[in-house]
Amino acid sequence: MQAKIILIFLAIYIAPIHGDFAQDALKRHNEIRKGHGCPDLQLDDELSTDCQAYAKTLSEKGKIEPSNGDGYTENLCITILKPIDCLESWYMERALHDYSAPRLNAETEHFTAMIWKSSTKLGIGLVTKDDNNYVVARYKPKGNVKSEFKENVPRPTGKADHATSFSFGVLVLGSVFIQYFSDP
Numbered sequence: 657m658q659a660k661i662i663l664i665f666l667a668i669y670i671a672p673i674h675g676d677f678a679q680d681a682l683k684r685h686n687e688i689r690k691g692h693g694c695p696d697l698q699l700d701d702e703l704s705t706d707c708q709a710y711a712k713t714l715s716e717k718g719k720i721e722p723s724n725g726d727g728y729t730e731n732l733c734i735t736i737l738k739p740i741d742c743l744e745s746w747y748m749e750r751a752l753h754d755y756s757a758p759r760l761n762a763e764t765e766h767f768t769a770m771i772w773k774s775s776t777k778l779g780i781g782l783v784t785k786d787d788n789n790y791v792v793a794r795y796k797p798k799g800n801v802k803s804e805f806k807e808n809v810p811r812p813t814g815k816a817d818h819a820t821s822f823s824f825g826v827l828v829l830g831s832v833f834i835q836y837f838s839d840p
Contacts, residue, residue, distance in 0.1 A: 677739055678704060681780045681793065684743050685770060693813045694773045700796065703728070703779025707792040711781035714790045723792075728779070729769040729799040733791040739782050742791040746770055750812075758805035765800055772799025773808040 678699060686696045706725075714720050720732040733742030746766035753764040760768075769775075775795040783790045799808065 677782050678780045680740055681743060682778055684740060685778055685793075688743070688747050689771050691812055692771045692773075692810045694771050694810065695776070697778040697795070698776060700777040700779050703777055703794050703796060704781060705779075707779040707781030707794050708783070709781070711783040711790045711792045714792070715783040715785040715788070718786075718788075720790065725794075727798055728794040728796045729772065729775070730795075731766045731769050731791075731793040733789075735789050735791070736787055737789075739784075739789040739791050742789075743770070743793075753809065755809070755811050758809050760800055760802050760805070768805070768809050769793075769795055769799050771809060773810060774804070775799045 682697065682699045689696065710723050714732070714734070720734050722732065723730060731742075731746055733739075733745065735742055735745075747770060749764045749767035752761070753767060754761075770793075772795060775797060777796040779792075779794040779796075781790075781792040801808075
């Protein structure tokens with residue numbers, strides 16, 4: 657009985673995305689950026705159209721790989737979870753970022769792209785195929801520029817993002833329960 661209650665709680669908490677994914681992604685990006693003192697991004701229709709097309713390409717390939725495009729920074733994700741969880745996983749990289757010696761780092765490049773202070777535009781695309789969600793996010797002007805990390809990746813402002821910590825905890829807990837209850 658207790659397990660069913662927990663699973664019901666998880667099903668309610670990890671509810672489907674409300675509304676349009678692009679608007680939800682923009683809102684979440686801006687919440688994250690605000691926590692670092694960065695200005696809001698604006699959703700760019702042309703950039704989003706390109707992201708949507710590339711997400712379709714990735715879904716047809718069945719894997720993610722950088723587009724090698726120019727003039728933007730790109731974050732990619734494939735997940736069987738909610739597409740918005742890609743943003744949470746990118747933001748979790750912040751724990752590995754060294755603010756005292758900021759630099760380009762493969763372990764934190766998604767996080768730094770998300771909050772890159774001088775980026776002003778966001779493009780977002782989502783395609784679901786074979787139970788996989790392919791998410792493409794692009795930021796303009798281009799971020800992750802080697803010599804500009806200190807001024808573009810500010811420390812958190814001190815306003816804790818408890819929602820992200822709680823969401824991640826529930827996500828991990830939910831994964832554990834799903835694993836536990838799906839084993840024979």
